[in-house]
Amino acid sequence: MSVLAATDGTSVPDRAVEVAADLASQYGEELLVLHVIPEDVFEEQRKSSVESTSDLALTFAPEITYRELGDQTGTPGGSDSRYSLEQAQHDAAGVAEDVTERTVDDIDDIEASYRGRVGDVTEEILHVASEEDPRYLVVGGRKRTPVGKAIFGSVTQSLLLEADRPVVTVMSEK
Numbered sequence: 001m002s003v004l005a006a007t008d009g010t011s012v013p014d015r016a017v018e019v020a021a022d023l024a025s026q027y028g029e030e031l032l033v034l035h036v037i038p039e040d041v042f043e044e045q046r047k048s049s050v051e052s053t054s055d056l057a058l059t060f061a062p063e064i065t066y067r068e069l070g071d072q073t074g075t076p077g078g079s080d081s082r083y084s085l086e087q088a089q090h091d092a093a094g095v096a097e098d099v100t101e102r103t104v105d106d107i108d109d110i111e112a113s114y115r116g117r118v119g120d121v122t123e124e125i126l127h128v129a130s131e132e133d134p135r136y137l138v139v140g141g142r143k144r145t146p147v148g149k150a151i152f153g154s155v156t157q158s159l160l161l162e163a164d165r166p167v168v169t170v171m172s173e174k
Helices: 015-027 039-047 054-058 085-103 121-132 148-150 157-163
Strands: 002-007 029-039 112-119 135-143 166-172
Touching: 002 015, 002 085, 002 121, 015 029, 015 085, 015 135, 015 166, 029 039, 029 085, 029 121, 039 085, 039 112, 085 112, 112 121, 121 135, 121 157, 135 157, 157 166
Parallel strands: 002 029, 002 135, 029 112, 135 166
Antiparallel strands: none
């Protein structure tokens, strides 16, 4: 089994990843960290002409700088191709890995793996949870008004309602 943490890459350190790493360590489980690039962000990125790696990193996860991208020219997928789904998944897994390394001090003491997906965030998290069968699903949450939840929805709320396993929600202090 494993402990699955979902990160949006917007804050480092990421409290959900930190709590998931603690749970994985306590239970002797693998830590699995997932980052999902929303479909609309991916499509926008495919259509735009990004000229530098830092521009791409800012688009997907403002706190993360990707280590490798495309053919190192700074153009996603290399200078002669469009940004592909496979490249986006690779980059998303890179976000998960970078967030984890910048969050968990003793990451070398934990068995960890990273996944990247593109699509509806809630659906992709639930899909990976179904595939991997983790002991816990750990997600971050923000305090929102009832109107905000009704109008914009909430990934955390949807996961709490739809997941078929225990969900640990780590609320942000902001």
